[in-house]
Amino acid sequence: MTNKSKSKSKKPTAKAKDTVTPFVAEKAERIRLKQLAKDERTWKIVGLTFLLISIFLIIAFVSYFFTWRQDQASVSRGIEILADVDTTANNLLGKTGAIVANLFIFKLFGVASLLVCTFFFVVGVNLLWRRRVFSIWRNLKYVTLGMLAVSTILAFILRKEEFSWGGGVGNVISDWLLASLGFVGASAILLLIVVAYLIWQFNPVFAFPKKLSRPAVAGAEESPKDALPLAEHDFVKEEEKEPAKPKIAPLDAATLIVDDEAAKPKHKIGLIEKEETAPKEEAKGFEGITVLKPEARIHFDEPEAEPEMKKELEIEKPKPAARPVVTTGGLKLEINDAPLPKTEEEEKVTTPVEKAKAYEPTLDLRDYQHPTLDLLASYGSEKVEHDPEELENNKNQIITTLRNYDIEIQRISATIGPTVTLYEIVPAAGVRISRIKNLEDDIALSLSALGIRIIAPIPGRGTIGIEVPNAKKSIVSMKTLLSSDKYQNSAHSLPIALGKKIDNELFIVDLATMPHLLMAGATGQGKSVGINAILVSLLYKKHPSQLKFVLVDPKKVELSIYSHIESHFLAKLPNEEEAIITDTKKVINTLNALCIEMDNRYDLLKEAGCRNIKEYNTKFTSRKLNPEKGHQFLPFIVLVVDEFADLIMTAGKEVEMPIARLAQLARAVGIHLIIATQRPSVNIITGTIKANFPARVAFKVSSKIDSRTILDAGGAEQLIGKGDMLISLNGEIARLQCAFVDTPEVDKVVEFIGYQEGYPQAFLLPEYVDEKELESGDFDLGDRDSLFEEAAKLIVANQIGSTSLLQRRMKLGYNRAGRLMDQLENAGIVGPNQGSKAREVLIKTDADLQQHLEMLG
Numbered sequence: 078m079t080n081k082s083k084s085k086s087k088k089p090t091a092k093a094k095d096t097v098t099p100f101v102a103e104k105a106e107r108i109r110l111k112q113l114a115k116d117e118r119t120w121k122i123v124g125l126t127f128l129l130i131s132i133f134l135i136i137a138f139v140s141y142f143f144t145w146r147q148d149q150a151s152v153s154r155g156i157e158i159l160a161d162v163d164t165t166a167n168n169l170l171g172k173t174g175a176i177v178a179n180l181f182i183f184k185l186f187g188v189a190s191l192l193v194c195t196f197f198f199v200v201g202v203n204l205l206w207r208r209r210v211f212s213i214w215r216n217l218k219y220v221t222l223g224m225l226a227v228s229t230i231l232a233f234i235l236r237k238e239e240f241s242w243g244g245g246v247g248n249v250i251s252d253w254l255l256a257s258l259g260f261v262g263a264s265a266i267l268l269l270i271v272v273a274y275l276i277w278q279f280n281p282v283f284a285f286p287k288k289l290s291r292p293a294v295a296g297a298e299e300s301p302k303d304a305l306p307l308a309e310h311d312f313v314k315e316e317e318k319e320p321a322k323p324k325i326a327p328l329d330a331a332t333l334i335v336d337d338e339a340a341k342p343k344h345k346i347g348l349i350e351k352e353e354t355a356p357k358e359e360a361k362g363f364e365g366i367t368v369l370k371p372e373a374r375i376h377f378d379e380p381e382a383e384p385e386m387k388k389e390l391e392i393e394k395p396k397p398a399a400r401p402v403v404t405t406g407g408l409k410l411e412i413n414d415a416p417l418p419k420t421e422e423e424e425k426v427t428t429p430v431e432k433a434k435a436y437e438p439t440l441d442l443r444d445y446q447h448p449t450l451d452l453l454a455s456y457g458s459e460k461v462e463h464d465p466e467e468l469e470n471n472k473n474q475i476i477t478t479l480r481n482y483d484i485e486i487q488r489i490s491a492t493i494g495p496t497v498t499l500y501e502i503v504p505a506a507g508v509r510i511s512r513i514k515n516l517e518d519d520i521a522l523s524l525s526a527l528g529i530r531i532i533a534p535i536p537g538r539g540t541i542g543i544e545v546p547n548a549k550k551s552i553v554s555m556k557t558l559l560s561s562d563k564y565q566n567s568a569h570s571l572p573i574a575l576g577k578k579i580d581n582e583l584f585i586v587d588l589a590t591m592p593h594l595l596m597a598g599a600t601g602q603g604k605s606v607g608i609n610a611i612l613v614s615l616l617y618k619k620h621p622s623q624l625k626f627v628l629v630d631p632k633k634v635e636l637s638i639y640s641h642i643e644s645h646f647l648a649k650l651p652n653e654e655e656a657i658i659t660d661t662k663k664v665i666n667t668l669n670a671l672c673i674e675m676d677n678r679y680d681l682l683k684e685a686g687c688r689n690i691k692e693y694n695t696k697f698t699s700r701k702l703n704p705e706k707g708h709q710f711l712p713f714i715v716l717v718v719d720e721f722a723d724l725i726m727t728a729g730k731e732v733e734m735p736i737a738r739l740a741q742l743a744r745a746v747g748i749h750l751i752i753a754t755q756r757p758s759v760n761i762i763t764g765t766i767k768a769n770f771p772a773r774v775a776f777k778v779s780s781k782i783d784s785r786t787i788l789d790a791g792g793a794e795q796l797i798g799k800g801d802m803l804i805s806l807n808g809e810i811a812r813l814q815c816a817f818v819d820t821p822e823v824d825k826v827v828e829f830i831g832y833q834e835g836y837p838q839a840f841l842l843p844e845y846v847d848e849k850e851l852e853s854g855d856f857d858l859g860d861r862d863s864l865f866e867e868a869a870k871l872i873v874a875n876q877i878g879s880t881s882l883l884q885r886r887m888k889l890g891y892n893r894a895g896r897l898m899d900q901l902e903n904a905g906i907v908g909p910n911q912g913s914k915a916r917e918v919l920i921k922t923d924a925d926l927q928q929h930l931e932m933l934g
């Protein structure tokens with residue numbers, strides 16, 4: 078490797094400098110060429126050229142339709158006519174136009190050659206706008222298949238015409254088809270191609286009238302209205318509504334390796350260019366800078382340690398749930414697609430239902446469109462701009478500072494991130510790491526920069542990290558993250574795009590596996606932007622049927638923007654006006670309602686024999702659970718609390734307890750919490766809360782103590798604000814630059830969603846009535862629960878006197894459902910408690926009940 082110097086001399090000699098000089102020009106030249114290739118102006122020019130080619134081809138082709146006869150004689154002589162000044166052509170684009178058009182139309186694909194123009198147009202537009210406006214790959218497929226099919230069909234139909242409608246290729250295929258299959262066979266094949274194309278494009282529904290094939294749903298006779306949503310979906314075409322997947326924007330990172338041996342102060346620098354999509358080149362840089370592939374760095378720098386670091390920063394992928402083990406004939410088989418074990422509940426569901434097409438929850442709002450990426454803004458080019466001088470200066474400063482304290486280093490390398498550059502040093506043998514750690518403040522002072530963070534040692538790397546803020550920071554646009562393949566193709570249940578790591582890798586994680594997130598940061602350091610980034614990344618991926626937010630905003634202004642999407646994505650308490658909760662009392666009720674929802678969901682999971690929401694929803698969508706028994710598709714619920722400190726201050730344990738309970742248990746039933754606070758002190762983030770939030774984010778905080786409270790480690794006080802953050806996940810801390818999404822962008826996204834048809838109202842959480850309010854002694858008929866009548870009707874209609882039926886169907890907590898049951902008993906509607914058996918229902922029909930209620934008054 079070129080950047081490992083063998084020199085042992087301590088000071089740079091004049092000779093050494095001389096030998097470097099001729100190298101410089103050559104390397105600088107290469108760097109310039111590379112920069113030219115990366116310059117967006119270059120690509121704009123190339124894009125424009127492609128557009129012009131497409132226009133050129135259209136003019137040449139169209140003109141050819143009118144001039145082919147006159148130009149036939151000259152073009153048949155080939156390109157030699159270009160040199161012949163006496164020969165002219167009638168084509169609007171002269172001899173070149175005539176030759177090109179003749180090649181495409183006469184010799185190749187006939188009229189279908191016009192499709193070629195679209196290819197140049199698509200490539201040109203994409204290059205000019207520097208983003209994937211159209212899919213080139215898809216266009217290429219259409220153009221290739223289209224030209225073959227259209228030229229063959231035209232050649233077949235118009236084979237007797239003088240003009241070559243199908244071109245040479247069309248004629249050859251059409252003749253071959255005629256010879257092999259005869260006129261009827263060839264016609265059938267070509268007709269099939271046309272029909273297949275139409276089916277592919279428009280996917281018409283070939284449906285028989287519903288009543289002929291409608292599958293039986295258990296209990297459908299008793300309640301056809303309730304069963305309808307399931308049965309209805311059986312006949313509905315399942316539409317693919319994948320959002321557009323634009324290609325990842327080029328992502329640049331540069332890693333600089335500075336070789337240093339204690340005895341050799343002239344350091345060689347290796348610069349690594351890292352791009353996610355573009356191919357990497359190997360070239361030599363100037364002044365000893367070597368441009369290497371990232372893989373080269375892995376081998377050169379720390380062959381064993383690198384995979385470790387990758388591991389350190391790797392994002393956890395959701396592990397597939399364990400599958401049932403089936404034993405047949407003494408053999409144990411673990412089957413990936415094995416159906417989940419049947420429970421008593423699903424055994425009762427009739428076979429036709431099982432065989433029916435899978436239930437698709439998104440068909441509730443079948444026309445729903447996911448927000449498009451053009452609603453988001455791009456901030457700058459996002460290319461990491463590295464100033465070689467800044468790097469060199471910082472490196473020299475670090476080396477000099479350490480040397481002042483008699484600390485020699487073996488090697489120094491640098492990774493340039495969006496906000497900070499990480500200098501990794503390998504100290505000379507015998508240097509104690511704690512000595513470097515103790516010099517943190519001195520190094521910071523000598524680099525005269527805020528936000529120096531020393532990581533001694535970097536876990537698994539055997540190096541010491543010094544993070545130095547970049548003079549010029551780049552903003553990480555939300556758009557970049559959401560348009561990346563990593564986000565677009567992520568298999569996460571709740572993907573959240575948080576930002577970019579120091580090596581510019583995108584940080585996209587699954588909230589479902591986190592499973593809750595605690596965020597802290599002093600005011601103005603990027604918390605609200607962080608919350609918006611999380612919400613927006615979920616909104617871009619999920620359908621309203623799959624996700625609901627419970628938004629708690631004591632500050633009253635931060636989350637109000639999301640009220641537009643109330644009927645799509647928000648959940649609220651029944652009878653509440655506003656979905657976004659700002660009042661402390663209502664927060665307590667909502668948190669308790671969420672606990673009830675959690676308990677209800679656990680009951681449903683238990684009955685279905687499932688361990689988590691994923692298994693449950695899979696079972697439900699494959700119609701193995703009967704909606705008549707209270708089963709339903711369960712959306713994820715994400716609770717966001719924007720200022721936790723305010724709540725704890727005003728309500729203390731009343732808030733802390735349900736939050737702790739949810740944090741402990743709610744993960745498996747798809748309820749996840751995101752709690753943010755400005756004041757990460759121990760009386761706000763208590764031990765109970767902390768123990769249940771393994772994933773924690775810290776923006777800049779005001780003291781080391783705050784940093785320790787949130788992360789169990791210092792460092793967050795050294796951050797530089799504006800979205801610079803540390804995330805502690807699975808016991809490892811990574812520094813990120815949070816994705817930036819501005820309020821007008823969020824506005825556009827929520828408006829885009831809000832203008833679409835939503836559900837009639839927000840998702841209703843179970844009602845929670847404060848126990849204390851209910852503890853009013855014996856039942857008095859005049860003091861009935863407001864849901865008394867509804868409960869009575871439900872019990873009579875089902876003829877089952879069961880408290881859990883009330884809980885599930887009316888979304889009530891156990892206490893309230895029990896109290897209602899007592900009231901029903903006192904009113905003579907159900908019999909006494911029979912232990913584990915359901916109570917007897919004393920009134921048999923709805924009409925009897927009406928009479929009975931009237932009598933009660």
Ligand SMILES: Nc1ncnc2c1ncn2[C@@H]1O[C@H](COP(=O)(O)OP(=O)(O)OP(=O)(O)O)[C@@H](O)[C@H]1O
Pocket residue numbers: 552553598599600601602603604605606607755799800801814815816817818
């Ligand atoms: N990820 C980011 N990238 C770039 N700039 C950012 C980022 N996050 C925040 N900022 C800048 O910092 C400002 C304050 O951010 P934000 O409103 O999120 O702070 P906050 O911590 O929520 O403050 P408060 O607690 O007072 O609401 C933003 O207006 C923006 O200019």
